Amino acid sequence: MIRQKIVAGNWKMNGSTESITALVTDLLKAGHSNSEVVVSPSFPYLHLVSTLCAQSDLVKLAAQNVSDKESGAFTGEVSASMLEDFGVKYVLVGHSERRSLYGETDDLVALKIQSLLNKDFTPMFCIGETLEEREAGQTLAVCERQIQAVLSLLGVEAFNRIVIAYEPVWAIGTGLSATSEQAQEVHCGIRAFIAKSSNLVAQRVQILYGGSVKASTSRALFAMPDIDGALVGGASLDAKEFLEIVKAAG
Numbered sequence: 001m002i003r004q005k006i007v008a009g010n011w012k013m014n015g016s017t018e019s020i021t022a023l024v025t026d027l028l029k030a031g032h033s034n035s036e037v038v039v040s041p042s043f044p045y046l047h048l049v050s051t052l053c054a055q056s057d058l059v060k061l062a063a064q065n066v067s068d069k070e071s072g073a074f075t076g077e078v079s080a081s082m083l084e085d086f087g088v089k090y091v092l093v094g095h096s097e098r099r100s101l102y103g104e105t106d107d108l109v110a111l112k113i114q115s116l117l118n119k120d121f122t123p124m125f126c127i128g129e130t131l132e133e134r135e136a137g138q139t140l141a142v143c144e145r146q147i148q149a150v151l152s153l154l155g156v157e158a159f160n161r162i163v164i165a166y167e168p169v170w171a172i173g174t175g176l177s178a179t180s181e182q183a184q185e186v187h188c189g190i191r192a193f194i195a196k197s198s199n200l201v202a203q204r205v206q207i208l209y210g211g212s213v214k215a216s217t218s219r220a221l222f223a224m225p226d227i228d229g230a231l232v233g234g235a236s237l238d239a240k241e242f243l244e245i246v247k248a249a250g
C-alpha cells in the first residue's frame with residue numbers, strides 16, 4: 001500500500017510575528033512537494049499562517065492542542081469549532097509534553113480525538129515511551145495502551161482518519177534520535193497491533209516518527225517501510241533544515 005508521506009513541523013511555544021512570517025515565506029518559496037507539508041504554530045499565530053498560506057495549497061496548517069469540550073466556562077481552552085475558523089486541517093493530540101507537563105491522560109486524549117473527528121479534522125495522535133519504559137522492555141506495551149484508549153472509545157475505523165506520530169519521549173529535544181531500525185521496529189509493531197482489529201486500516205494508517213529528526217537523519221528514517229513521515233520539533237524552526245527534511249521525504 002502506498003501511503004503519502006507527511007512532514008510536519010511542531011513549532012511548540014516558539015516564534016513571533018516577524019520570525020513566523022519569514023519562516024512561512026521561505027517554505028512557500030520552495031514550491032511543490034510530493035509529501036504533505038504541515039506546520040503547527042501556537043494558537044495566536046494560526047490566523048497569520050493561515051493568511052500567509054491562503055494563496056497556495058503548499059503548506060497545511062495544524063494546531064498544537066484542542067479542548068475535549070464544545071464551549072463554555074473553560075478559561076484558556078480552545079475548542080474544535082474555533083479551529084474551524086482558521087483553515088486548520090490537523091491537530092496534535094497527546095503530545096508527550098501535554099501528557100507529562102499538563103497531566104493529559106490516555107482517556108482525555110481519546111476524548112480530544114473524538115471532538116476532532118466530530119468535525120472534519122485529522123488528529124495527529126502522539127504516542128511513545130519514556131526512557132525508563134524502554135529500558136524495562138515496555139515500549140510496545142505503552143504504545144498499545146495509548147492506542148487502546150482510542151480504540152475502546154472510537155473503534156478501529158477511527159484510525160482511517162487519524163495520523164499516528166510515534167515520538168519516543170527520550171528522543172524529544174535531546175538530540176538522541178531513535179535509529180531508523182529502532183523506529184521501524186516500533187512502527188511495525190504499532191501497525192501489527194492495529195491489524196489485530198483491521199488489517200486494511202493498519203495498512204492505510206500513516207505513522208510518523210518524531211524525536212530529534214534532522215535533515216541528516218531523515219533520509220534513513222524515510223527509507224523504512226513503516227515510517228510515513230516525520231513530526232519535527234527544533235529543526236522545523238529553520239526553513240533550510242526543514243525543507244531538506246521535506247526533500248528527503250521525496
Ligand SMILES: O=C(CO)COP(=O)(O)O
Pocket residue numbers: 010095167171172173174175210211212213231232233234235
Ligand atoms: O516533540 C517533537 C515534535 O512534536 C520533537 O521535537 P524535537 O524534534 O525538537 O526533538
